[in-house]
Amino acid sequence: MPAPVSVIALLTAITVTAFGIRCYCTDDHCVPYGVCESQLCLVGIVRNTNSVIRTCGTELVGCRKDVGRWADLCACDQPFCNTFAYLRSHTRHEQTPMNPDDTLVFRRVDGPHSETNDHHMDEDLGDPEHQPTPKNSLLVFTLVPLSVAAALVLVITFNYYCHLG
Incomplete structure (x- = not known):
């Protein structure tokens, strides 16, 4: 990699690590304009209300079922990656095959x-x-x-x- 490109990549990585990434936020604690900053973006379906919530968090990257208050939860590490499309596409891979009955x-x-x-x-x-x-x-x-x-x-x-x- 050329020197300027590697320096820019390194600065970007340091900035993201130090300041966090920006995520969509529809949770109750969100600041105006629906944006939060953290190490990871979360998108999931809340078990009690079946509503999609997008917020910031510290979960492990990937998708899981039945985590705390979440029926489905996905964590990603890219800016504004916590969309419903991301949740849908990543939880689709983990579905079990349908029972013929x-x-x-x-x-x-x-x-x-x-x-x-x-x-x-x-x-x-x-x-x-x-x-x-x-x-x-x-x-x-x-x-x-x-x-x-x-x-x-x-x-x-x-x-x-x-x-x-």
Whole structure:
């Protein structure tokens, strides 16, 4: 590593270690603007209220279940890393496989499901590397209205210029 880059990296590490990192904070003790500083950022779901709380703390980096007042708790060491997306993506890896006897509460409705495709889709939901991609509905919902609008502009323009003279 070149000397200036290594000096900047070292100064950044010392600054973060000495002053802590800034985190989102939605806990009761937060200062205005919802920011706190500490060695680690925490995001978790409180067991009593099922609410997501983002705060600062000193837990070990990583995600755990059933820690104190937390049902799920993740600790990270990057500035403003304590988001719900971080909690969701890191606790998803630790989920146990579903029992076939469990009842289905919600089903994805982002595309048509056939009987042969249902089993394949259920397997993909547990694997974050093979998540289903969005269907072409976004294309349909943007392309069709834009085409109708363009046709309407052409008809109005044609009508206007035909009746000028």
